[in-house]
Amino acid sequence: MTERLLPTPSHTIGPFYGHALPFPGGGEVAPPGHPDTITLHGYVFDGAGEPIPDALLDFWQAAPDGSLDGAAGSMRRDPSTGGFLGRNGTDFTGFGRVATDADGHYALRTLPPGNSGLPYISVCVFARGLVHHLFTRAYLADGADPLLDSLPRVRRATLLATEGTHRTYRFDIRLQGEGETVFLEFR
Amino acid sequence: MALTQSDIDVEIKDLQDVYDKAVAGGAPVRHHPVRDYPPYRSSVLRHPKQPLVAVNGGDPETVELSGPVFGVTDITEIDNDLTRRHRGEPIGERMTVSGRLLDREGRPVRGQLVEIWQANAAGRYAHLREQHPAPLDPNFTGVGRTLTDDQGRYSFTTIKPGPYPWGNHTNAWRPAHIHFSVFGTAFTQRLVTQMYFPSDPLFPYDPILRSVTDRAARDRLVARYDHALSQPEFSLGYAWDIVLDGPSATWIEEGR
Numbered sequence: 001m002t003e004r005l006l007p008t009p010s011h012t013i014g015p016f017y018g019h020a021l022p023f024p025g026g027g028e029v030a031p032p033g034h035p036d037t038i039t040l041h042g043y044v045f046d047g048a049g050e051p052i053p054d055a056l057l058d059f060w061q062a063a064p065d066g067s068l069d070g071a072a073g074s075m076r077r078d079p080s081t082g083g084f085l086g087r088n089g090t091d092f093t094g095f096g097r098v099a100t101d102a103d104g105h106y107a108l109r110t111l112p113p114g115n116s117g118l119p120y121i122s123v124c125v126f127a128r129g130l131v132h133h134l135f136t137r138a139y140l141a142d143g144a145d146p147l148l149d150s151l152p153r154v155r156r157a158t159l160l161a162t163e164g165t166h167r168t169y170r171f172d173i174r175l176q177g178e179g180e181t182v183f184l185e186f187r
Numbered sequence: 188m189a190l191t192q193s194d195i196d197v198e199i200k201d202l203q204d205v206y207d208k209a210v211a212g213g214a215p216v217r218h219h220p221v222r223d224y225p226p227y228r229s230s231v232l233r234h235p236k237q238p239l240v241a242v243n244g245g246d247p248e249t250v251e252l253s254g255p256v257f258g259v260t261d262i263t264e265i266d267n268d269l270t271r272r273h274r275g276e277p278i279g280e281r282m283t284v285s286g287r288l289l290d291r292e293g294r295p296v297r298g299q300l301v302e303i304w305q306a307n308a309a310g311r312y313a314h315l316r317e318q319h320p321a322p323l324d325p326n327f328t329g330v331g332r333t334l335t336d337d338q339g340r341y342s343f344t345t346i347k348p349g350p351y352p353w354g355n356h357t358n359a360w361r362p363a364h365i366h367f368s369v370f371g372t373a374f375t376q377r378l379v380t381q382m383y384f385p386s387d388p389l390f391p392y393d394p395i396l397r398s399v400t401d402r403a404a405r406d407r408l409v410a411r412y413d414h415a416l417s418q419p420e421f422s423l424g425y426a427w428d429i430v431l432d433g434p435s436a437t438w439i440e441e442g443r
């Protein structure tokens with residue numbers, strides 16, 4: 001067994017990532033006008049119950065057919081201007097990135113994930129003040145699931161997105177305190 | 188009453204002592220910072236109090252064992268040169284920052300996205316919320332992107348960022364740093380971090396750096412001056428390798 005390398009420590013994203021990481025169309029993972037498009041949206045709250053206006057969320061999910069291969073082109077560029085072109089309208093990249101707005105709200109328009117078991121979208125949360133990102137999952141349906149079944153009822157509920165009208169799913173993220181979201185570590 | 192640096196120093200020292208004592212007593216080394224780190228005031232309401240829930244990475248169906256991919260359409264040719272985005276050249280000490288993106292087995296992460304952002308030479312970000320009364324540089328935005336090559340190598344041309352004050356406590360200053368955002372082959376390996384420069388006198392005072400309580404882990408955030416990377420009449424070279432944590436699909440295959 002070779003000696004494993006020691007990992008580079010995480011650090012906070014800080015307050016000034018806004019001109020660097022978010023990109024136009026970051027939350028538009030579904031091809032424009034696709035009839036199966038769903039909207040995952042919600043608020044990110046701190047331990048005082050205040051919305052966090054400077055959080056950044058990365059999303060990763062299976063394609064509708066269950067593929068986990070992803071596709072390049074989430075932040076497709078225009079080589080003549082250096083600007084952003086948006087996705088190409090056919091490939092499903094599986095990756096989205098959205099910064100919360102001044103209300104602490106985010107919205108991701110995507111296609112239903114086709115992963116095995118209950119459908120879920122994986123979320124990675126970054127924020128000023130958060131020195132190491134947090135992983136969670138937005139489950140789009142309830143049922144038997146090894147992770148959900150391992151949790152007490154109240155905690156389990158924090159991972160379930162609530163279906164609303166017009167194919168919307170509400171998924172709030174509470175970093176701390178009452179209703180604190182279940183955050184995950186992968187071993 | 189406003190908090191002073193010496194108030195923060197006491198808190199930093201106390202938490203350092205607690206960590207050092209725990210490790211001396213056999214506790215595991217912590218490679219990552221403590222999310223609940225009160226000397227960094229913004230962390231107080233922004234960390235979970237419940238323990239993280241472990242997901243068994245042994246199930247290959249786990250979505251997070253795969254991750255986003257990027258390609259040539261996602262970057263332009265000059266994205267890794269932060270000095271060539273404007274009509275003129277930015278003010279500052281020109282640098283070549285380069286290194287390898289690796290997993291914990293030492294394998295290169297190939298063709299993956301590396302994003303950076305930083306303050307200008309005067310310590311100011313080109314960000315509207317930035318209030319530090321240092322000059323903006325019309326020739327510097329401070330944002331770069333690249334894809335790693337077949338050896339997992341990345342390289343940026345930029346200028347050395349300045350240290351800057353922030354509002355954590357009275358007279359709080361961040362050591363000069365470059366923010367990095369990187370992806371591995373698995374979403375579990377996602378990393379956002381900061382690269383520092385050798386021998387910065389601000390290191391001991393900075394609660395963000397000190398939230399990494401392990402000394403050796405902090406040292407891994409500091410780039411090395413590498414004369415071989417310096418380019419004659421052009422730039423000074425800094426080398427910094429990044430090692431990603433977390434299981435991946437390839438990790439499972441080999442761990443079986």
